[in-house]
Amino acid sequence: MTQQLILYPLLLQLLLAILLMFFWKKINTQRIISMLGSLVHLAVSIGVFAYIWNNGTQTVQAGSWEAPFGITFIADTFAITMVLLTSIAGLAVSIFSSGSVIGDRLRFGYFPIFHFLLLGLTGAFLTGDIFNLYVWFEIIIISSFVLITIGGEKAQLEGAVKYFTLNFLASMIFLTAIAVLYGLTGSLNMADLANKVAAVENRALVEITAILFLIGFGIKSAVFPLYFWLPASYHTPPSAVSAIFGGLLTKVGVYALIRVFTLIFVGDAFLDQILLVLAIFTLFSGALGALVQNNIRKVFSYLIICHIGYMIIGLGMFTEVAIAGAIFYLVHDILVKTNLFMISGLIYRIKGSNSMRALGGFYANYPKLSLLMFIPLFSLVGIPPLSGFWPKISLITASFETGSYWSLAAIIFASFITLVVIAKLWAEVFWKDAQEIPVKPKFRYYHKIKNIKRIQIVVPIVFLSMVTLYVGFGAEHIQTLATRISSELMNNQQYIDAVLNTQISE
Amino acid sequence: MEILLAIIIGILYAAGIYMMLRRSLVKLIIGIILLGNGANLLIFLLGRITEGAPPIIPEESKVFLEAYADPVPQALILTAIVISFGLQSFAIILVKRAHKVVKTDDLDEMNATDEDS
Numbered sequence: 234m235t236q237q238l239i240l241y242p243l244l245l246q247l248l249l250a251i252l253l254m255f256f257w258k259k260i261n262t263q264r265i266i267s268m269l270g271s272l273v274h275l276a277v278s279i280g281v282f283a284y285i286w287n288n289g290t291q292t293v294q295a296g297s298w299e300a301p302f303g304i305t306f307i308a309d310t311f312a313i314t315m316v317l318l319t320s321i322a323g324l325a326v327s328i329f330s331s332g333s334v335i336g337d338r339l340r341f342g343y344f345p346i347f348h349f350l351l352l353g354l355t356g357a358f359l360t361g362d363i364f365n366l367y368v369w370f371e372i373i374i375i376s377s378f379v380l381i382t383i384g385g386e387k388a389q390l391e392g393a394v395k396y397f398t399l400n401f402l403a404s405m406i407f408l409t410a411i412a413v414l415y416g417l418t419g420s421l422n423m424a425d426l427a428n429k430v431a432a433v434e435n436r437a438l439v440e441i442t443a444i445l446f447l448i449g450f451g452i453k454s455a456v457f458p459l460y461f462w463l464p465a466s467y468h469t470p471p472s473a474v475s476a477i478f479g480g481l482l483t484k485v486g487v488y489a490l491i492r493v494f495t496l497i498f499v500g501d502a503f504l505d506q507i508l509l510v511l512a513i514f515t516l517f518s519g520a521l522g523a524l525v526q527n528n529i530r531k532v533f534s535y536l537i538i539c540h541i542g543y544m545i546i547g548l549g550m551f552t553e554v555a556i557a558g559a560i561f562y563l564v565h566d567i568l569v570k571t572n573l574f575m576i577s578g579l580i581y582r583i584k585g586s587n588s589m590r591a592l593g594g595f596y597a598n599y600p601k602l603s604l605l606m607f608i609p610l611f612s613l614v615g616i617p618p619l620s621g622f623w624p625k626i627s628l629i630t631a632s633f634e635t636g637s638y639w640s641l642a643a644i645i646f647a648s649f650i651t652l653v654v655i656a657k658l659w660a661e662v663f664w665k666d667a668q669e670i671p672v673k674p675k676f677r678y679y680h681k682i683k684n685i686k687r688i689q690i691v692v693p694i695v696f697l698s699m700v701t702l703y704v705g706f707g708a709e710h711i712q713t714l715a716t717r718i719s720s721e722l723m724n725n726q727q728y729i730d731a732v733l734n735t736q737i738s739e
Numbered sequence: 740m741e742i743l744l745a746i747i748i749g750i751l752y753a754a755g756i757y758m759m760l761r762r763s764l765v766k767l768i769i770g771i772i773l774l775g776n777g778a779n780l781l782i783f784l785l786g787r788i789t790e791g792a793p794p795i796i797p798e799e800s801k802v803f804l805e806a807y808a809d810p811v812p813q814a815l816i817l818t819a820i821v822i823s824f825g826l827q828s829f830a831i832i833l834v835k836r837a838h839k840v841v842k843t844d845d846l847d848e849m850n851a852t853d854e855d856s
Contacts, residue, residue, distance in 0.1 A: 364815055371822045378829055382836070390837040391849040394767075397833060398759060401771055401826060408778045408819060415812070416785030465852045 239291050239308040242278050242316050243355050245270070250348035260339040264331040267344045271324040274351075278313075278320040285313045290721075290731040292361065300732045301422035305361035307732055311560070311718045315358040315488055318564060321700060322480045322571045323351045325693035329575050330473040332689025333582060335677075338384050338471065346383070350376035350477065357485050361732055363411055364421045366489065370407065370453070374400045377482060380474045381466060392466030399452055399462040407449035413442045424732035427496050427725060443498040447507070450493070454486025456545055457514035460538045464522065467537070468530035468587075472578025475530060479537050480571030484563060487544045491559070494548060495722040508549030513643040516542035520650035529577045529587045529662070532654060533570070536613065539647055540566050543628060546640050550631050557719035558627030561711055565612070565620040565704055572609040572697040579690055580662065583679040586670050589658065594667025602691070603663050608698040610659065612705060614652045620705035623712065744784045751777030764834045764844040771830055775823035779816050786812025 249270040256262040285291060285308050295304040308316070327347070334343060353372035360366050377400075382393045415421060417438060418429040433439050448459070455463045463483070467475050498504060519539025526532045540562070547559025581587050583599070596603045608619070615621030625644060632641040679687065704711050721727060751773050758770030789808040796803060838844050841851075 364818075368818060368822070371826075375825060375829065378833070382833060385836060385840065387840050388852050390833070390840050392852045393833060394764070394837050394846070394849060395852075397830060398767060398771075401830070402756075402759065402774070404826075405774050405778050409781060411815075412778065412782040412785045415782070415815075416787075419809070421811070469852055 237293055238281055238284060239306060239313070239359060240293055242274060242281060242320065243306075243352065243359060245274050245277055246348055246352035246355055249274070250345050250352055253345040253348060254342070257342065257345075258340055260336055263339065263344045267327045267348065268324075268331060270348070271320065271327040275320045275324050278317045281308070282313050282317045285310060290728065292731055300361075301420055301425035304365050305422055305424070305732050306359050307361035307424075307728070308359055309718075309721055309728060309731070310714070311488075311492075311722060312358045314560075314564070314714065314718065315484075316355050318567045319351060319354050319358070319481060321697075322477065322567055325571060325575070325697050326473055326477045326480075328689050328696075329476065329578070329693040332686040333578055334471050334473050341383055343380070343383060346376050346379045347477070350380065354481055354485055358488060361423050362421055363414065363423055363426065366423075367404070367407055367411060370404060370485075370489075373482065373485065374404065377478065381470045381478075383474075384471070386469070389469045392469035395462050396466040399459075403449050403452035406445055406452070410442050410445035410449055413438070413445065417442065422732065423492070423496055424729040427499075427729050428733075430497050431499075439498070440501065440503065443494075443501065443504055444507075446493050446498070447490070447504070450486045450490045451511070452486075454483045454490060454541055454545075455538050456511050456541055457518050457538075460515070460519075460541075463538060464526075464531055464534040467534040468528060472530070472574050472581065476571045476574035476578070479533065479574045480567050483537055483541060484567055487541060487563060490545070491548055491556070491722065495556070496725050496728060499725065500551075505549050505551050508545055509637060509640060512542045512546035512549050513639055514542075515539070515545060516643045516647035520647045520654070523654045524650060524657075527589050529580065529589060529592075529658065530574065532589075532658060533573050533577060536573075536651065536654065537570055539651065540570075540613075542647060543624070543644065546644065547628055547631070550628075550635050550637060550640065552631050552635060553716075553719050553723050554627050554634065555631035556722055557712070557715040558624045558631060560718045561624035561627060561715040562621075564711055564715070565624060565701070568697055568701050568704065569609050569613050569620070572694060572701065573613065575690075575694050575697070576606050576609065579679075579694065582677075582682075582690065584670055585673050585676050585678060589661040591668055591670050592662045593665035596663040598667065605691075605694060605698060606663075609694075609701055610655050612701050614655050615648060618705050618708070620701050620708070620711075623705070623708040624715075627712075627715075740788055741784065744780060744788075748777050748780050748784065751780065762846045764838060764846065767846070768827070768830050768834055771823075772827055775819075775827065779819050779823070782812050782815050782819065786815075 253263055253266055290309040293306040294300055350373060353369050353376060357366060357369035360369060378397055381396055382389055417433050418426055420426055420429055430439060452459045467478055516539055519535050519542060523532050523535035523539060526535060543562045544559045547555045577587055584592055586592060612619040612621050615625055628644055629641060755770045755774030755777055758766045786809045792807045794807040794810045841849055
């Protein structure tokens with residue numbers, strides 16, 4: 234039973250998605266199944282995480298085909314941490330969707346598709362096969378296309394066309410890279426590739442393949458200069474959808490980048506240099522973009538781009554300290570970004586607008602909610618002791634150690650601009666006097682909806698804020714986790730041995 | 740054969756990306772289809788083309804006696820074709836809906852999401 238333990242989070246999501254399809258029009262049943270299922274999923278993920286933490290990396294060979302011939306599933310600490318974060322964010326967004334997404338959207342299969350998306354994410358984190366990773370990516374993007382278009386408003390469809398085109402292009406580039414890699418090595422298993430790519434003599438071709446992977450994952454994770462689809466589309470769907478997109482979809486690209494560049498294409502000074510330059514520009518352009526926006530959700534969209542830079546910069550410096558910083562940032566960012574988009578949804582539900590100019594007086598009218606929103610907003614800035622502060626210590630230490638002072642400047646500049654952006658948002662939305670907003674007659678305002686819905690909207694924000702506070706105040710634990718992940722990533726022989734040297738027992 | 744395929748793949752990629760860069764929505768779909776097929780052919784080519792040697796073990800022996808065609812790329816292409824077929828059909832429906840709602844097929848006029856709101 235324990236052999237297939239790591240597949241349980243995956244299978245549970247699949248089961249949920251299929252089960253939900255049987256209740257297609259019964260949206261209340263769907264709400265309950267989704268929330269309970271996500272709760273069970275969180276419990277299972279915690280269980281599997283504890284098992285991996287105590288017993289080390291686990292692998293499953295699908296159909297007992299020995300690696301490298303079959304499809305491998307592998308859960309090292311990095312993968313299982315991402316699965317755990319997925320189920321935390323999944324639970325929060327599932328509850329939030331129950332309260333905030335209108336019935337018309339739920340009747341068109343919102344919840345089944347939502348769980349298919351989580352299935353794709355879980356699969357992408359757990360797989361040890363590069364083509365299988367492509368397939369999980371396709372499951373993710375097809376589900377995300379449906380989620381982004383469900384409802385069919387004008388802005389949504391326009392955003393979806395851009396989102397679709399660029400994500401399709403990214404997938405095709407990724408597929409091309411896999412094809413070239415297969416042509417070079419004749420293998421698809423990532424651990425096997427790690428051995429075989431190192432032995433390939435034609436280094437120029439290896440480098441080109443690495444660049445293809447970089448572009449493919451770069452579009453998905455929205456690094457400079459490939460991010461333009463993100464601010465054009467992330468603010469168009471309902472906030473619940475933006476929350477799961479902002480929290481997890483770009484991060485799966487970052488996960489794939491970190492995985493591929495610490496396992497398969499290792500120690501190439503040229504590639505690290507490219508990653509650093511891209512990261513610095515990502516930090517600058519994301520921060521400056523956020524500065525000029527007026528719509529709250531667009532501000533958050535640009536901040537996603539900006540903060541992707543922190544993770545890529547950690548990967549680019551490629552020391553154990555730097556990667557630990559990047560991993561810590563990844564943990565912090567998933568929780569905070571999911572929460573921020575849910576907050577923008579709550580603000581929209583209360584005021585009927587997301588424009589900073591039109592909003593105001595939030596603190597005077599809703600002091601408790603404002604204090605709640607203070608936590609993720611200022612965690613994002615990284616005011617000590619909140620969670621965004623700790624990974625920056627590692628990143629700044631690493632940039633001194635490697636002597637890359639441009640990275641240092643970019644990290645500090647982007648933190649400063651983030652502070653300015655959040656301070657501006659706080660002043661406009663919370664402190665400014667309340668403005669006259671024309672009342673929409675058909676809009677279901679926060680004070681008009683049922684109590685249960687209000688609870689479903691606020692509880693996930695409280696939940697994620699508490700987790701964020703834990704990441705901030707219990708930073709020691711997360712730092713231990715990040716250090717362990719980064720030492721596992723830097724010594725990739727352990728991963729390779731775990732896949733290739735396992736005896737299959739019946 | 741390899742050279743011919745390589746040229747075709749190059750043309751498919753170039754034409755696909757060119758069509759995706761055009762402003763018309765219909766040309767966008769054509770671009771997606773061309774690019775998808777180009778990628779499939781590339782996998783086929785890079786799996787090495789072996790003529791007339793299917794990976795089937797003759798009845799009287801237990802192992803392969805001669806070089807055989809690699810079956811893995813065929814499985815990969817099959818998967819990729821199915822996926823890109825799904826994506827293409829989604830794209831067609833999406834473009835149809837977008838055309839109906841936005842009332843234009845010019846991508847340059849789809850700029851409502853970039854407006855300040």
